[in-house]
Amino acid sequence: MTIKTKAQKGLALPLNQILGGDCIDVMNSLPAESVDLIFADPPYNLQLRGDLHRPDNSKVDAVDNDWDQFDSFAVYDAFTRDWLKAARRLLKPNGAIWVIGSYHNVFRMGAELQNQGFWILNDVVWHKSNPMPNFRGKRLTNAHETLIWAGKSESSKYTFNYEALKALNEGIQMRSDWMLPICTGHERIKDDNGDKAHPTQKPESLLHRVLLGTTNPGDVVLDPFFGTGTTGAVAKMLGRDFIGIEREESYRKVATKRIAKVRKFDNEALQVSTSKRAEPRVAFGVLVERGMLRPGEELYSLNGRHTVKVRADGTLSSDDIKGSIHQVGAHLEGAPSCNGWTYWQFKREGQRVPIDLLRQQVRAEMAKHA
Amino acid sequence: MTIKTKAQKGLALPLNQILGGDCIDVMNSLPAESVDLIFADPPYNLQLRGDLHRPDNSKVDAVDNDWDQFDSFAVYDAFTRDWLKAARRLLKPNGAIWVIGSYHNVFRMGAELQNQGFWILNDVVWHKSNPMPNFRGKRLTNAHETLIWAGKSESSKYTFNYEALKALNEGIQMRSDWMLPICTGHERIKDDNGDKAHPTQKPESLLHRVLLGTTNPGDVVLDPFFGTGTTGAVAKMLGRDFIGIEREESYRKVATKRIAKVRKFDNEALQVSTSKRAEPRVAFGVLVERGMLRPGEELYSLNGRHTVKVRADGTLSSDDIKGSIHQVGAHLEGAPSCNGWTYWQFKREGQRVPIDLLRQQVRAEMAKHA
DNA sequence: TTCACTTGTGAATCGCGAT
DNA sequence: AATCGCGATTCACAAGTGA
Numbered sequence: 222m223t224i225k226t227k228a229q230k231g232l233a234l235p236l237n238q239i240l241g242g243d244c245i246d247v248m249n250s251l252p253a254e255s256v257d258l259i260f261a262d263p264p265y266n267l268q269l270r271g272d273l274h275r276p277d278n279s280k281v282d283a284v285d286n287d288w289d290q291f292d293s294f295a296v297y298d299a300f301t302r303d304w305l306k307a308a309r310r311l312l313k314p315n316g317a318i319w320v321i322g323s324y325h326n327v328f329r330m331g332a333e334l335q336n337q338g339f340w341i342l343n344d345v346v347w348h349k350s351n352p353m354p355n356f357r358g359k360r361l362t363n364a365h366e367t368l369i370w371a372g373k374s375e376s377s378k379y380t381f382n383y384e385a386l387k388a389l390n391e392g393i394q395m396r397s398d399w400m401l402p403i404c405t406g407h408e409r410i411k412d413d414n415g416d417k418a419h420p421t422q423k424p425e426s427l428l429h430r431v432l433l434g435t436t437n438p439g440d441v442v443l444d445p446f447f448g449t450g451t452t453g454a455v456a457k458m459l460g461r462d463f464i465g466i467e468r469e470e471s472y473r474k475v476a477t478k479r480i481a482k483v484r485k486f487d488n489e490a491l492q493v494s495t496s497k498r499a500e501p502r503v504a505f506g507v508l509v510e511r512g513m514l515r516p517g518e519e520l521y522s523l524n525g526r527h528t529v530k531v532r533a534d535g536t537l538s539s540d541d542i543k544g545s546i547h548q549v550g551a552h553l554e555g556a557p558s559c560n561g562w563t564y565w566q567f568k569r570e571g572q573r574v575p576i577d578l579l580r581q582q583v584r585a586e587m588a589k590h591a
Numbered sequence: 592m593t594i595k596t597k598a599q600k601g602l603a604l605p606l607n608q609i610l611g612g613d614c615i616d617v618m619n620s621l622p623a624e625s626v627d628l629i630f631a632d633p634p635y636n637l638q639l640r641g642d643l644h645r646p647d648n649s650k651v652d653a654v655d656n657d658w659d660q661f662d663s664f665a666v667y668d669a670f671t672r673d674w675l676k677a678a679r680r681l682l683k684p685n686g687a688i689w690v691i692g693s694y695h696n697v698f699r700m701g702a703e704l705q706n707q708g709f710w711i712l713n714d715v716v717w718h719k720s721n722p723m724p725n726f727r728g729k730r731l732t733n734a735h736e737t738l739i740w741a742g743k744s745e746s747s748k749y750t751f752n753y754e755a756l757k758a759l760n761e762g763i764q765m766r767s768d769w770m771l772p773i774c775t776g777h778e779r780i781k782d783d784n785g786d787k788a789h790p791t792q793k794p795e796s797l798l799h800r801v802l803l804g805t806t807n808p809g810d811v812v813l814d815p816f817f818g819t820g821t822t823g824a825v826a827k828m829l830g831r832d833f834i835g836i837e838r839e840e841s842y843r844k845v846a847t848k849r850i851a852k853v854r855k856f857d858n859e860a861l862q863v864s865t866s867k868r869a870e871p872r873v874a875f876g877v878l879v880e881r882g883m884l885r886p887g888e889e890l891y892s893l894n895g896r897h898t899v900k901v902r903a904d905g906t907l908s909s910d911d912i913k914g915s916i917h918q919v920g921a922h923l924e925g926a927p928s929c930n931g932w933t934y935w936q937f938k939r940e941g942q943r944v945p946i947d948l949l950r951q952q953v954r955a956e957m958a959k960h961a
Numbered sequence: 962t963t964c965a966c967t968t969g970t971g972a973a974t975c976g977c978g979a980t
Numbered sequence: 981a982a983t984c985g986c987g988a989t990t991c992a993c994a995a996g997t998g999a
Contacts, residue, residue, distance in 0.1 A: 264972095265972055265974095266974090267972060267973070267974060268974045269972095269973065269974060269975095270973095270974070270975090271975095272927075273973060273975060274927060274928075274989090275970090275989080275990065276988080276989040276990055277989095277990085278924070278926040278927065278928070278929070279969080279970085281970085281971085281973070281975095282970075282971080283972085283973065284972050284973080289972085294705060294706065322972095323714075323972065323973090323974095324701070324711050324713065324714035324739070324974090325711075325972085325973095325974060327698070327701070327714075328697070328698045328699075328700070328701025328702045328704075328705065328739075329698075329701075329702050329705075330698070331694070331697070331698025331699075331701075331702075332698045332699050332701075332702045334698075335664060335698065335699075336664065341694050341695075342730050343694065343730050343731045343733060344693075344694040344697075344737070345731065346716045346718070346735055346768065348716070348718070348768050349971090349992095350992075350993090351971080351991070351992040351993060352766070352971075352991080352992085353970080353971045353972090353973070353990085353991080353992095354764060354971095354989090354990040354991045354992090355764060355973080355975060355989090355990080356973085356975065356989055356990055357973095357975035357976075357988075357989055357990095358753040358757075358764065358866070358975080358988075358989055358990085359751060359753070359975045359976075359989090360712050360713050360751065360973090360974095360975065361713045361715065361740075361756075361764075361765050361766060361767045362764050362765065362766040362767060362990090362991080363713065363767055363972085363973065363974095363975095364766035364767045364768050365716055365766075365767055365768050366972075367714070367737075369694070369698075370731075381729060381730065383728040383729070386731070394724055394725060394728070394731075394732045395731050395732065396722070396731060396732040396734035396735075397731045397732060397733050397734045397735055398716065398718050398734050398735050398768070402992085402993080403971060403972095403992095403993095404971085405970080405971070405992095405993065405994065406993080406994050406995075407994090407995095409971090417970090417971090420971095420972070421972050504759060504760045504761035504763075505761060506758065506759030506760060506761065507759075507771075507796075509759075509799075510759070510771070510796040510799045510800055511771070511772065511794075511796045512778065512795060512796065515856070516828075516856040516857075516860035516861070517856050517857045517859070517860040530859060530860060531860065532859070532860045532861070532862060532863065533755075533799075533803055533829060533856060533860055533861055533863060534752075534755040534756070534758045534759050534803060534863040534864055535758055535759040535760075535761070536758045536863075536864060538859060538860075538862070543862075543864075545758065545761060545762060710974080711974080712974090745974085748976090748977085753989095763990095763991070764990075764991080866988080866989095867987090867988065867989095868976085868977085868987090868988065872978095872986080872987090874986095915985080915986075916986095916987095917985080917986060917987060918985085918986095928985095928986090928987075928988095929987085930986090930987050930988065930989090931986090931987075932987070932988095933987090933988095
């Protein structure tokens with residue numbers, strides 16, 4: 222892959238380059254209906270208040286960049302409307318778009334996509350295997366981001382490599398929930414000070430799945446919020462042409478250097494990006510939620526000496542202790558630890574059955590469908 | 592639990608009943624600021640637009656299907672705006688709402704929630720362990736639905752049972768992605784013909800997690816799209832009061848019968864793990880007053896680097912600072928804050944013991960005499 | 962080379978009550 | 981209404997260190 226241009230409706234289409242400037246202006250300068258796919262990771266409009274510290278008192282390095290500041294939803298909506306309109310003009314009639322966001326902005330993007338006539342094909346959840354925890358215990362761990370995949374219009378004959386994604390997923394249809402780790406370690410690009418070069422660098426595994434599944438080799442992929450160029454890097458690996466637009470010169474520099482080092486796809490790279498799947502865990506509380514065990518129901522210890530009751534939150538209670546299946550078992554046995562899964566039994570039709578049997582049922586289901 | 596009413600701002604609040612009629616009208620007839628939580632599973636599908644209302648409350652004629660796509664969204668948006676507004680009026684200032692939807696409608700609901708001043712706390716992905724496959728192989732298997740959890744306003748002190756959800760998840764904080772099976776088998780209610788009674792019955796496991804995590808026993812939970820009454824059934828099990836609104840008489844009948852059969856879990860089972868925040872506050876000075884620590888006695892920091900002396904008024908002193916256990920700890924560590932209870936230790940029989948142990952003794956005594 | 966242990970960090974809308 | 985002080989709160993990895 223080299224830098225090149227394509228003649229397109231009388232205007233030159235710059236390929237495999239990173240263009241500077243405001244993405245709306247730049248998009249409007251490019252020829253209409255010339256791009257096969259757009260991948261867009263716009264500012265999320267996080268509205269952070271004060272500093273946040275971890276329990277060990279270290280400070281969280283938050284996304285406080287100027288480019289993520291908007292005065293109101295109205296201003297953010299106008300921005301979204303404008304860049305989506307410019308993006309839509311660039312798409313070929315059978316083109317498609319991916320956008321990514323969090324609950325701060327994704328509802329507004331999704332609604333505007335629909336308003337402009339894009340046709341949503343799927344929303345896709347990127348489940349992070351290693352998200353940042355909720356340090357204050359005030360909400361659920363924010364463990365996912367949302368992508369929206371939409372055709373330019375209802376009648377667009379979009380590209381979907383069904384078999385390729387099925388193969389990626391070990392022979393089972395690819396689902397709308399993707400478990401992938403966040404971008405860390407050597408993949409995370411550092412600046413000269415050793416700090417992260419960009420606060421929100423996306424993992425290559427994510428773009429790999431997007432581009433493999435919804436473009437063909439030789440397609441033109443445009444990313445209007447290019448950042449450090451993950452889209453370009455993966456496009457090059459996979460033999461697609463890219464156009465990047467990025468306002469900040471520092472990001473453009475990093476991305477240029479990064480992409481120059483990329484070699485076109487080899488099998489090993491595919492292996493890496495597909496093998497990073499995390500094992501599901503089964504919590505005892507899930508058995509209660511699913512009605513496999515009822516709150517108030519009694520469990521019996523393996524040796525028959527102890528009886529406890531199940532509580533609605535998946536803890537056990539006896540006269541003198543409450544806690545997890547493991548904690549209560551250990552306490553009652555006077556042991557330092559105890560595997561509650563094999564220690565506790567419940568009754569069905571007069572028979573005692575180990576609770577581990579229920580866990581196996583849940584596991585089997587998860588394995589079938591994960 | 593029995594059918595009852597609560598006097599609320601001069602108007603009766605009907606509890607544990609299913610009210611017939613249009614949900615917007617019914618909600619507007621109930622007293623303002625009387626409900627702790629709303630769970631709403633509104634129609635997803637724009638095919639139902641014939642049953643929707645225009646902004647001027649006139650009914651849309653389903654047969655007159657001249658609507659282009661753009662108009663359909665406008666009508667759906669008006670419907671969403673109206674029922675959310677009515678719901679918002681019913682919520683107590685510290686109340687919260689859950690809505691559930693798919694990519695067809697959830698972006699519009701999320702945006703409207705934000706527009707009305709609700710404050711999004713999390714979006715939650717219900718990741719289905721057994722979704723229906725995509726038979727035609729044209730898209731990704733649609734394997735999830737999205738819930739949005741929002742406070743009535745940014746300043747709402749919403750209920751969040753952090754420890755209970757953490758216990759439910761085996762000691763690890765609950766994430767924003769929930770793997771639960773869809774409603775099938777015996778849980779799925781059948782009509783007299785043996786067909787499913789309702790097309791989109793939600794699993795009880797989903798409501799169990801929602802209600803356990805974001806309400807307290809005795810709270811009032813309203814569901815304006817009650818259907819076959821999963822919200823009511825789980826509310827009853829968990830000792831919460833519910834108000835259901837459902838337009839279709841056939842669904843009301845099914846739900847009534849279903850809920851009558853539900854038994855409340857016993858109170859012991861409903862006790863969930865609580866956070867330390869809920870425990871009574873103990874002043875460090877009390878330990879000195881009670882002779883558990885003597886003025887002049889030395890305390891040692893967790894890391895062994897600092898030694899300070901206890902003073903008679905319950906402050907600590909070192910060479911260069913005097914103040915509370917927290918202030919002195921924070922100063923010596925150069926940290927913005929410090930929990931003195933876990934930071935400081937005293938000596939008994941040669942052993943170092945955290946001062947938090949003494950606080951626990953005081954709390955145990957307080958509980959005995961309360 | 963391996964293992965055990967320590968340190969660092971990631972798109973975060975992350976208190977509450979008394980005064 | 982705004983301020984102030986108590987005091988509660990983290991998961992999965994990757995990289996580095998030292999024996």
